[in-house]
Amino acid sequence: MSEFVLEMRDVCKSFPGVKALDHVQLRLHPGKVHALMGENGAGKSTLMKCMFGIYKMDEGQIFIDGEPVQIKDPMDALNKGIAMVHQELQPIPARTVGENIFLGRYPMKKALGFISIVDHKKMYADTAELLKKVRMNFDPKQKVGELSVSQMQSVEIAKAVSANCRVLILDEPTSSLTANEVEALFRIVEDLKAEGVAIVYISHKMDEILRIGDEVTIMRDGQYIGTWPASELTTDDIITKMVGRELTNLYPERHNVPGEVVFKVEDFTSINPKSFRHVSFDLRKGEILGVGGLVGAQRTELMEGLFGIRSHTSGKITYKGKELNITRPKSAIDQGVAMLTEDRRGSGIMGVLSVADNISISSLDQYLDFGISINSKKVEQLVQDNVKKMNIKTPSSKTQIKSLSGGNQQKVLVGRWLANNPDVLILDEPTRGIDVGAKYEIYCIIEQLAREGKSIIMISSEMSELIGMSDRIMVMCDGRVTGFINGADATQESIMALATQFE
Amino acid sequence: MQNTKSGFGKKFLDVIKGNPIAVLLVLAAVIVGFRVDNFASWANFGNLMSNTAVRFLIALGVSGCLITKGTDLSAGRQVGFAACLAGILCQRGDYTGRLWKNVPEMNIALVFLIVVAVGLVFGLVNGLIVTKLHVPPFIATLGTQTIIYGIALVISDAQPIGGFQKIYTKLITGRIGNTRGFHLPYLLFVALVFGLLFWFIYNKTRHGKYMYAIGGNEVAAEVSGVNTTKTLIRIYATAGVMYAIAGYLLAAKSGGASASMGTGYELEAIAGCTIGGVSTTGGIGTVPGILVGVLVFELLKIILQFLNVNPYYNYVVQGLVIVIAVALDIRKYIAKK
Numbered sequence: 001m002s003e004f005v006l007e008m009r010d011v012c013k014s015f016p017g018v019k020a021l022d023h024v025q026l027r028l029h030p031g032k033v034h035a036l037m038g039e040n041g042a043g044k045s046t047l048m049k050c051m052f053g054i055y056k057m058d059e060g061q062i063f064i065d066g067e068p069v070q071i072k073d074p075m076d077a078l079n080k081g082i083a084m085v086h087q088e089l090q091p092i093p094a095r096t097v098g099e100n101i102f103l104g105r106y107p108m109k110k111a112l113g114f115i116s117i118v119d120h121k122k123m124y125a126d127t128a129e130l131l132k133k134v135r136m137n138f139d140p141k142q143k144v145g146e147l148s149v150s151q152m153q154s155v156e157i158a159k160a161v162s163a164n165c166r167v168l169i170l171d172e173p174t175s176s177l178t179a180n181e182v183e184a185l186f187r188i189v190e191d192l193k194a195e196g197v198a199i200v201y202i203s204h205k206m207d208e209i210l211r212i213g214d215e216v217t218i219m220r221d222g223q224y225i226g227t228w229p230a231s232e233l234t235t236d237d238i239i240t241k242m243v244g245r246e247l248t249n250l251y252p253e254r255h256n257v258p259g260e261v262v263f264k265v266e267d268f269t270s271i272n273p274k275s276f277r278h279v280s281f282d283l284r285k286g287e288i289l290g291v292g293g294l295v296g297a298q299r300t301e302l303m304e305g306l307f308g309i310r311s312h313t314s315g316k317i318t319y320k321g322k323e324l325n326i327t328r329p330k331s332a333i334d335q336g337v338a339m340l341t342e343d344r345r346g347s348g349i350m351g352v353l354s355v356a357d358n359i360s361i362s363s364l365d366q367y368l369d370f371g372i373s374i375n376s377k378k379v380e381q382l383v384q385d386n387v388k389k390m391n392i393k394t395p396s397s398k399t400q401i402k403s404l405s406g407g408n409q410q411k412v413l414v415g416r417w418l419a420n421n422p423d424v425l426i427l428d429e430p431t432r433g434i435d436v437g438a439k440y441e442i443y444c445i446i447e448q449l450a451r452e453g454k455s456i457i458m459i460s461s462e463m464s465e466l467i468g469m470s471d472r473i474m475v476m477c478d479g480r481v482t483g484f485i486n487g488a489d490a491t492q493e494s495i496m497a498l499a500t501q502f503e
Numbered sequence: 504m505q506n507t508k509s510g511f512g513k514k515f516l517d518v519i520k521g522n523p524i525a526v527l528l529v530l531a532a533v534i535v536g537f538r539v540d541n542f543a544s545w546a547n548f549g550n551l552m553s554n555t556a557v558r559f560l561i562a563l564g565v566s567g568c569l570i571t572k573g574t575d576l577s578a579g580r581q582v583g584f585a586a587c588l589a590g591i592l593c594q595r596g597d598y599t600g601r602l603w604k605n606v607p608e609m610n611i612a613l614v615f616l617i618v619v620a621v622g623l624v625f626g627l628v629n630g631l632i633v634t635k636l637h638v639p640p641f642i643a644t645l646g647t648q649t650i651i652y653g654i655a656l657v658i659s660d661a662q663p664i665g666g667f668q669k670i671y672t673k674l675i676t677g678r679i680g681n682t683r684g685f686h687l688p689y690l691l692f693v694a695l696v697f698g699l700l701f702w703f704i705y706n707k708t709r710h711g712k713y714m715y716a717i718g719g720n721e722v723a724a725e726v727s728g729v730n731t732t733k734t735l736i737r738i739y740a741t742a743g744v745m746y747a748i749a750g751y752l753l754a755a756k757s758g759g760a761s762a763s764m765g766t767g768y769e770l771e772a773i774a775g776c777t778i779g780g781v782s783t784t785g786g787i788g789t790v791p792g793i794l795v796g797v798l799v800f801e802l803l804k805i806i807l808q809f810l811n812v813n814p815y816y817n818y819v820v821q822g823l824v825i826v827i828a829v830a831l832d833i834r835k836y837i838a839k840k
Contacts, residue, residue: 309726333728347726350719352786361716362727364709373707416727 002066005030005198006082006167011050011060013043020046023060024224026217028167028198033189035201035213035230038242039435043222044202048169051200052084053077075104083160084169091152093145098127100144101159130158134188148296150181157188168192169200172433174208178294178461179496186212204435205462206235220244243437250436251468252443256450258287258471263424263455268305268315276302276479279315283424283455288446290470290487291459293499297476299459300342303426307339308332319423333362338422340413342429342459344406348413351402355394356383358401359412363419386415390445407438414445425449426457431465443469463492478502524778524828525799528806535806542809549678549686553756555801556694557749562772562779562797563701563790564745567738569776570718572785573633573640575742576769577648581625583765584655585750589618590664590760598666602659611671619747625651626743630736648769655762665759675755690752697745702790714738718786774825775800782832800824 006028013021021043028034036044049055051062053071061068064080071077077084091100099106102123109119127140136154144152153173160168170189174182189199189212203209209216213230218241225241263283270276276298283289291299304310306317308326317324319336326332332339341347350358360367360379367378383397390411394404401409410430417425427446431439446469450456460466466473470487475498482498536543561578568575594601596608625647632643680686705711713734716724725731754760779796781788803824807817 307726328730329726330728330730339726341726347720347722350716350723350786352782352784353715353719357712357715357719361712361724361729364712368709373703374709374712420728 002063004028004063005065006051007063007066008047008051009061009063011047011062012058013046013050013055014058020222021050021057022222022224024219024222025227026051026200027227028200029215030166030198031193031196032214033193033199033201033212035203035209035216036219037202037204037209037216037238038219038225039437042219042242042435044219045171046222047219048084048171048200048202051077051167052082052169078163078165081164081166082169083163083165083167084171085153085156085160085173086171091144091155094143096141097131097138097144097147097155098124098140100155101127101130101162126162127158130162133161133191134158135184135191150177150184150295153177153185154188157185161192165197167198167200169202171202172204173201174203174205178296179463180294182208204433206238209238210235218242239436242435250440250464252440252447254288254447254450254469254471256286256288256447256471259285259453261285262320264316264318265306266316266318268302268317269313270298270301270305270479271311271313272301274479275310276305276476279476279481281474281481281484283457284471285455286450286453287471288450288456288458288469288487290466290473291457291476292461292463292466292473292495293476295461296478297499298479299476300428301479302476303339303428303457303459304341306332307337307426309339309341333420333422336423337426338417338420338424339426340410340417340428340430342432344409344413344433349401349409352400354398355392355401355404355412356380356397359383359386359415360419362416366419382415382419386412386418390415391441405435405438407434407442410434410438410442411445414442418449422454424455424457426459428459429461430458431460431462463495466490466495467492475499522778522780522795523831524824525795528799528802531806532802535809539809542805545684545686546682547805547809549682549688551798551801551805553676553688553690554804555798556688556690557753557756558768558771558775558801559694559794559797560697560745560749560752561768562775562793563697564742564749565769565772566701566776566781566788566790566793567714568640568742569773569781569783570714570786570788571735571738572718572721573735573738574644574773575629575739576641576644577625577629577651578644578742578746578772579765579768579770580648580651580655581622581743581746581765582750582753582768583760583762584625584651584658585618585622585747586754586757586760586764587655587659587664587750587762588621589614589751590667590754591658592617593668593671593754594664594666595668600666602662602664608668611668611674614671615748615751618751619744622743622745622747622750623740624743626740626746627736629743630739633739634732634735652762659760659762661762663759663761664754667755667758672755672758675752690756693748693752697748698790698794705790710734710737715786720786770825771800771821772797774821774828777825777832778828780832783829784833 004027008026011021011024024047026047038044046055050057053073053076062071069080071080107119107122108116111117124140131140134154134157136151138151144155173185177185192199201213210230215227216230216233216238217227218225220242261282262285266280268279279302293299301310305312308328308331317326324335326335356379360382364374367375369375380397386392392411393408401412431442446456458469467487467490472487473485473490473495475482475495477499482501485494541547561582565575565578591602592609592614593611629644629647632638633640675689678686678688713729716729717731717734721731750765753764775797776788776793777783778799779792781793804817807820
C-alpha cells in the first residue's frame with residue numbers, strides 16, 4: 001500500500017506547437033485538500049484532464065494505491081474512483097436533479113419480470129440521501145434549470161459523491177459563488193476530507209487556498225515548480241512561485257480624479273418583477289464605481305438592462321443631461337455606452353474568428369474605404385496598437401481567439417470596446433477566471449481609462465477587488481440598491497451588511 | 504530558396520489533407536479521362552463549366568445561411584419557381600402553348616428584374632420568419648419550400664413550359680469559341696462575376712464580417728453592436744436573389760421549365776458548401792472553398808454518368824459523399840479537443 005491514493009509521475013503532454021505539460025508530478029494523500037495552483041495556461045486543467053481520461057498523456061504514469069493504471073476515458077476514471085466537478089458546469093437544465101445525478105447510470109428494475117426500466121423511486125430516494133450529504137435541501141424532482149449556479153454546483157458535487165469517489169477534482173468551484181455559498185462548499189469539503197477523500201482544489205483565490213488547503217502544488221508554463229505544505233507558504237510566496245517574479249502590489253495605485261456627474265440613472269426598473277427595480281445612481285467623469293452584492297442580487301441584469309440586452313419598463317438614463325434611448329446593444333454603443341459581459345465564452349468571444357475580427361467587430365465603421373470596403377491595414381493597426389498597449393500575447397492577428405488564454409481573450413475584448421472610445425464602460429466581472437499577472441494588467445488598464453476621463457462601472461464578486469479598485473461602491477441586494485460606500489472607507493463587513501439587507 | 508519550396512510543399516500537403524474528397528475525385532476524373540472516350544473532351548468540359556456555374560450561384564446563396572448556423576431548404580424550390588416564372592414570361596408571343604395569353608411578349612431584361620424581385624421577396628419572407636418569428640431556419644425554410652412549390656404548381660398549371668424567345672436561350676447558352684474546340688460558356692463569366700462579388704462582400708464589407716460574427720457567436724455579435732436581425736434578413740434575402748438568378752439562367756439553359764425543376768438542388772448546394780469547407784458549426788467558409796466544393800460535386804456526377812452507372816445509384820453515391828464530407832469536417836473539431 002502506498003501512502004498516496006493517487007500519484008501522477010513525469011506527465012508530459014504536447015499540443016501542436018506547445019508543450020502543455022513537461023514532467024509534472026502530483027501526489028495526493030487521502031483525506032487532504034491538495035491545492036493546484038498556477039496562472040492560466042500553466043497546465044492545471046490539462047493535468048486534470050489527463051487524470052480524468054479526457055486527454056491521453058504523451059509520457060508519464062498514473063498510480064492508484066501504488067499500482068500503475070491506465071485511464072482510458074472519463075467513465076473509466078469514475079470507475080476507478082476519480083470524479084471531477086468542471087469549471088463550466090454542464091447540467092441538463094430541462095431534467096430533474098435526480099436525473100442529472102444518475103445520468104448514464106440510472107438504477108434499473110425489471111417490469112413484468114423481463115423489461116428493464118428506470119427505477120425512479122430508488123433514484124429519487126438516493127438523490128435525497130445524497131443532497132442531505134452535501135447539506136442541500138431542495139427537491140430531487142426539481143428541474144436543474146431552476147436552480148442557482150451554486151445549487152447546480154452542489155448537484156455536481158453530489159454526483160461526484162454518489163460515485164463513491166476517492167479523488168475529487170474541484171476546478172475553480174467558487175468562481176461564481178457568494179461568500180455564504182463558499183462557506184457551504186467548504187463544509188462539504190470538510191465532510192469529504194473526514195471520509196478520506198483526496199481533493200484536488202484548483203483556484204486563483206489565495207485566501208481560500210490558505211484556509212482549506214493542506215498541500216500546495218505550483219505549476220508554471222507547463223513545468224512542475226514544487227509541492228509544499230500549505231502552512232509553510234504565504235500569499236506572496238505562492239504568487240512569486242506562480243509568476244516567477246515578485247509582485248509587489250495586487251492593485252495599481254490610482255491617480256484618477258473623479259470629476260462632475262455625467263451619467264445618471266433614475267428609477268430604472270426591469271420588466272421582470274423579480275429583477276432590478278427602482279435603481280438610481282450617478283456616475284462621475286473619471287470615476288470607478290464598483291458594484292457589489294451576492295449572486296442573485298441582479299447586478300448583471302441591471303447592467304444588461306442599461307446596455308439594452310434586457311428590457312426595462314420605467315426609468316431614465318442621461319449622459320451630460322441628455323436622455324439616452326437604449327433599445328439594444330447597438331444603440332447603447334452609438335450613444336457612448338459599452339459593456340464587457342460576464343460570460344466571456346457565451347457572449348464575448350467569437351471563438352473560431354481571428355483576433356483581428358474579434359477586436360474590430362464593433363467598430364468596423366471606422367475602417368471603411370469609400371464607405372464600403374474594410375481597410376485591413378487599419379484593422380491590423382488597431383490590433384497592433386492594442387497588442388502593444390495591453391501586452392496581449394498572440395502569435396498573430398489571424399490566430400483564432402479561442403486558442404488564446406483567458407486573460408488575453410479578455411484583453412482583446414477590452415480592446416474591442418476601447419476601439420469605440422466609449423464614455424461609459426461597464427465591466428462585468430472583468431477578472432473572472434484570469435490569473436494573477438493578467439489581473440494586475442487589467443486593473444492597470446482600468447485605472448488608466450479612468451484617468452483618461454472615462455466613467456467606469458465594475459461589477460465584482462471579489463471583495464478585495466471591489467475595495468482595491470473602486471472610488472465608490474454601490475451595493476445591491478435582491479434587485480434593489482441598498483447603499484453606497486466610499487472606496488476608501490469600505491470593508492468586507494460594511495459591504496456584506498448592505499448585500500444581505502433583505503435576507 | 505530551399506525554405507520557400509518546402510513551405511509551399513507543406514502548404515500543398517495541408518490542402519490535400521484538408522480536402523481528401525476533392526483530391527480523390529480529381530484523381531478519379533483523371534483516371535476516367537484516360538479510360539473512357541469523350542470524357543476528356545471540350546464538349547464535356549464546357550458542360551461541366553455551365554453546370555457548375557449555375558450550382559455555384561445557388562451555393563453562394565445558401566452559404567450565408569450555413570455560415571450563420573442556419574440553412575435554407577427552400578433553395579431548390581425557389582430555383583424551380585424562378586425558372587417557371589422566367590419561362591412563362593419569356594414565352595414567344597406567337598407560341599400556341601402560351602400560358603399567360605393576355606400578357607404581351609416581354610423584354611427578357613424586364614423578366615429578369617421581375618424574377619429577381621420575386622426572389623427577393625421570398626428571401627425576405629424567409630429572413631423575417633427566422634428573425635422576427637424566431638422559427639429555426641430548418642423548419643422555417645421547410646415550410647416555405649412547400650409553399651413555394653405550391654405556388655410554382657399554380658402559376659405553371661403543373662405543365663411543362665416551353666416556346667421561349669430565341670434571344671433568351673441563345674444569350675444564356677452562348678459561349679466564346681466553338682463547342683468542338685476550346686470554348687468558354689457565358690455562364691462561366693456570370694459565375695465568376697458573382698464569385699468575385701461574394702468574395703468582396705464576405706471579406707471586405709461590414710455585412711460579411713457581421714455574418715461571420717453571427718456564425719461564430721450570435722449572442723456575442725449582438726452584444727458587440729451587430730444588428731443580427733438586419734444581417735440575417737439580408738443574408739436570406741440575398742439568398743433568394745441568387746436562387747432567382749439561377750432559376751432564370753437554368754430555364755434558358757434547359758430550354759424549358761417546370762415546377763419540379765430544381766428539386767434537390769438545396770441539398771446539392773449544401774453538399775457543395777460543406778465539401779468546400781463551410782463548417783456546419785458556423786463562422787467558417789470561403790468563396791473559393793465553395794467553388795471547389797461545387798465543382799467537385801459536379802465532377803462526381805459527370806464521372807458517374809460516364810461510367811454508365813445506373814442513374815438511380817447516383818443518388819446513393821451523392822448522399823454518401825455528403826455524409827462523409829460532414830463527418831470529415833466535424834472530425835477536425837473533435838481532433839482538436
